[in-house]
Amino acid sequence: MKSKSQSQCTQRTILLQSPLGQIQVCGCKNGVHTVQMLMDVPPAERSDHASLSCVVMVNDGQNEINPELQHCVEWLQAYFSEPRTVGRLPVPAFHHPILHEDTFTSRVLQTLVREVKCGETVSYKQLAEMAGSPRAVRAVGGAMRRNPIPLLIPCHRVISSSGQSGPYMGGKGNHLKQWLLTHEKSQVED
Structure with a gap:
C-alpha cells in the first residue's frame, strides 16, 4: 500500500542497461522510490560484460528525467565504472516511505548507507549492533x-558471520551479490 505522500508523487520509471542486465529505477522529484534489478542473464554470460557503463534505455515515454532520477543515473554510472568514486558522491535522495x-x-x-563503504562488508550481527539492537540479527535479515x-x-x-555471502534477492540473485562484492573489492584494491 502506498503512503499518502508517495501516492501524491508523479513517479517516473527509467530502465538502465548495466553489467548486471536491466535495472529499473522509479522515483519522483523528491527522490528515488525503488531500484529493481531485472535479472535476465547472469553477469558472467553477458556479451557486454566488459562494459561497466550504465546507459539509459527507456524513459517512461518521456524525454525529460527529473533532477533526482538524473542524479541516481549518474551515481549508478559511477558505481559501475569506478565504484571507489561513489564514496565521494552524495547518495541520491530516497523517497520511499x-x-x-x-x-x-x-x-x-x-x-547501512552511512556506515558500510564500498568494498567493505558487515555481518548481520555487526549491523544489528551498529543499529543499536545487538540481539536483532534476524530483524536485520x-x-x-x-x-x-x-x-x-x-x-x-551484508554477509553472514561465517563469511559466506548469504542470500540475495530471496536467493535468486546470489550470483549478482557475488558479482557486486567482487566488483567493489577489485576496484577498491586497484
Whole structure:
C-alpha cells in the first residue's frame, strides 16, 4: 500500500542497461522510490560484460528525467565504472516511505548507507549492533529483504558471520551479490 505522500508523487520509471542486465529505477522529484534489478542473464554470460557503463534505455515515454532520477543515473554510472568514486558522491535522495518511518528497518537501512563503504562488508550481527539492537540479527535479515533501493542502499554488503555471502534477492540473485562484492573489492584494491 502506498503512503499518502508517495501516492501524491508523479513517479517516473527509467530502465538502465548495466553489467548486471536491466535495472529499473522509479522515483519522483523528491527522490528515488525503488531500484529493481531485472535479472535476465547472469553477469558472467553477458556479451557486454566488459562494459561497466550504465546507459539509459527507456524513459517512461518521456524525454525529460527529473533532477533526482538524473542524479541516481549518474551515481549508478559511477558505481559501475569506478565504484571507489561513489564514496565521494552524495547518495541520491530516497523517497520511499519505509525510509522515512521511525522503524527498526529504516534505522538499519540508514545505518547501512552511512556506515558500510564500498568494498567493505558487515555481518548481520555487526549491523544489528551498529543499529543499536545487538540481539536483532534476524530483524536485520528482514530489513535487508525489505530494502526497496538495492545498490544505493548496499544490502549486498551484508554477509553472514561465517563469511559466506548469504542470500540475495530471496536467493535468486546470489550470483549478482557475488558479482557486486567482487566488483567493489577489485576496484577498491586497484
